Amino acid sequence: MVAADVIKRYHALLGKNVVLLSGTDEHGTKIENAANAIGKKPQIYVEHMRNHYKEVLETYNVQVGINVHTAVDEHKRKVKQVFAHLLDKGDIYQGMHEGYFSPAEETYYTHFQITNGKSPQGFDVHPVAEKAFFFRLSKYRDALRELISKEGFIMPKERQNEALALLNGDIPDIAVTRSNTNWGVPVDKQGFEEHTIYVWLDALLGYHIDYKQHGIGENTIMLFGKDILRFIALVWPALLMSLGLPLPHQMICHGWLMTNGEKISKSKGEKVFALPAIGTSDVSRFVLLNLGAFGEDVQFNNERVASLTDMVKDKYANLTHRLTGIIHKRGIQEISHDVQGEIHPFVENIVNKWEQLQQTMTQYRIDRYLSEINEIEKDINGYITENQLWEIQDDSELKPHVLTMCQALLALTIYFSPIMPQLASMNLERLQPHVNNVPVKVGVASDMLRTLGHMDFKPQHLGVLV
Numbered sequence: 042m043v044a045a046d047v048i049k050r051y052h053a054l055l056g057k058n059v060v061l062l063s064g065t066d067e068h069g070t071k072i073e074n075a076a077n078a079i080g081k082k083p084q085i086y087v088e089h090m091r092n093h094y095k096e097v098l099e100t101y102n103v104q105v106g107i108n109v110h111t112a113v114d115e116h117k118r119k120v121k122q123v124f125a126h127l128l129d130k131g132d133i134y135q136g137m138h139e140g141y142f143s144p145a146e147e148t149y150y151t152h153f154q155i156t157n158g159k160s161p162q163g164f165d166v167h168p169v170a171e172k173a174f175f176f177r178l179s180k181y182r183d184a185l186r187e188l189i190s191k192e193g194f195i196m197p198k199e200r201q202n203e204a205l206a207l208l209n210g211d212i213p214d215i216a217v218t219r220s221n222t223n224w225g226v227p228v229d230k231q232g233f234e235e236h237t238i239y240v241w242l243d244a245l246l247g248y249h250i251d252y253k254q255h256g257i258g259e260n261t262i263m264l265f266g267k268d269i270l271r272f273i274a275l276v277w278p279a280l281l282m283s284l285g286l287p288l289p290h291q292m293i294c295h296g297w298l299m300t301n302g303e304k305i306s307k308s309k310g311e312k313v314f315a316l317p318a319i320g321t322s323d324v325s326r327f328v329l330l331n332l333g334a335f336g337e338d339v340q341f342n343n344e345r346v347a348s349l350t351d352m353v354k355d356k357y358a359n360l361t362h363r364l365t366g367i368i369h370k371r372g373i374q375e376i377s378h379d380v381q382g383e384i385h386p387f388v389e390n391i392v393n394k395w396e397q398l399q400q401t402m403t404q405y406r407i408d409r410y411l412s413e414i415n416e417i418e419k420d421i422n423g424y425i426t427e428n429q430l431w432e433i434q435d436d437s438e439l440k441p442h443v444l445t446m447c448q449a450l451l452a453l454t455i456y457f458s459p460i461m462p463q464l465a466s467m468n469l470e471r472l473q474p475h476v477n478n479v480p481v482k483v484g485v486a487s488d489m490l491r492t493l494g495h496m497d498f499k500p501q502h503l504g505v506l507v
């Protein structure tokens with residue numbers, strides 16, 4: 042979710058109209074069993090979990106524009122309508138389902154996918170044999186191969202290759218109804234009164250929204266974990282093809298968050314307590330996205346967390362406090378240009394890095410993006426130290442340096458704003474950029490890079506930022 046929010050904020054930084062859609066999958070045996078274990082009805086349980094979900098979003102400052110909860114009546118009506126439509130079309134048909142079920146994953150497997158009674162992810166399974174309705178996934182095999190073969194459709198490349206490998210093997214039609222749980226969208230078909238619609242069909246349809254109603258375009262980017270590649274990369278586009286709906290523009294597959302060499306998993310009852318363990322939302326976001334290469338598995342360990350936390354506090358946050366402290370100590374109220382439109386070569390070099398940073402984000406290598414701006418932070422702190430700004434006594438000599446630092450720090454703030462939005466907002470408040478004596482109050486935007494040479498600054502030395 043943090044990575045999705047960063048991608049959303051990055052596109053907004055470019056001036057695009059972008060909305061983040063997420064929500065909670067609230068049906069299935071796992072939910073039913075969890076509710077029963079604490080003596081609650083499933084509906085009460087999922088409503089409680091929605092509140093917890095909102096708390097997590099707030100902890101990480103993730104701004105979701107469209108929240109989908111699959112146990113609400115509106116969503117259930119949509120699922121029933123889609124099911125009926127696909128049944129009438131012939132893309133859903135009745136058959137017999139035999140295989141193995143993993144309750145922890147809400148996933149069914151064939152005999153060939155099971156090893157020593159375990160799923161490919163190492164979870165317990167049990168055999169099943171029941172009548173069911175099936176979605177004709179095999180019908181869309183060639184169309185899926187053509188879609189997924191497009192360069193950059195699934196990133197990183199190894200996940201694209203993995204999806205194509207799935208298409209090269211046996212692509213069985215997928216059973217989309219179940220009789221092992223009462224907690225789900227019921228099947229309105231005679232003889233199937235005790236069946237519910239498979240949670241993965243139910244959940245995927247949460248992404249099916251009216252784009253025009255929300256005032257957004259149809260270019261969607263899907264972000265998901267590698268363990269659900271088959272559902273997102275194959276089943277979801279096939280459903281959209283069957284329904285005649287627009288296909289995703291791109292799919293981004295992330296790795297797992299690991300600890301002690303094992304995946305941190307909700308199925309195993311594990312979680313990361315972000316706020317008390319890491320700090321503010323900006324620190325939490327910075328830490329999680331710096332743990333390793335985006336798209337690969339990354340290790341969560343206390344030593345790395347402590348080091349990255351110190352980096353935010355001692356480098357990024359302290360940089361602003363350090364600069365405004367020097368300005369405040371000298372009693373400087375305003376930093377103005379001698380020549381409008383002019384920027385120091387040091388700042389120009391930082392501004393010129395924006396094109397490369399954009400290319401990095403186009404590849405969704407958030408880790409490389411962070412690595413680049415970490416180097417910029419070092420350069421700015423290094424400039425202050427090498428030029429010993431605190432030692433300069435002549436204001437006429439100091440002010441050009443301060444102007445250079447204000448411009449450089451604002452550029453850096455623009456760059457890290459998708460990752461640390463609160464710190465970016467506080468930096469803007471402290472730097473107080475003005476154009477033609479009018480304060481810049483539109484928030485951080487990449488367009489600011491073009492107007493740095495026309496900005497004056499009225500810095501404020503406020504409290505410690507982090």
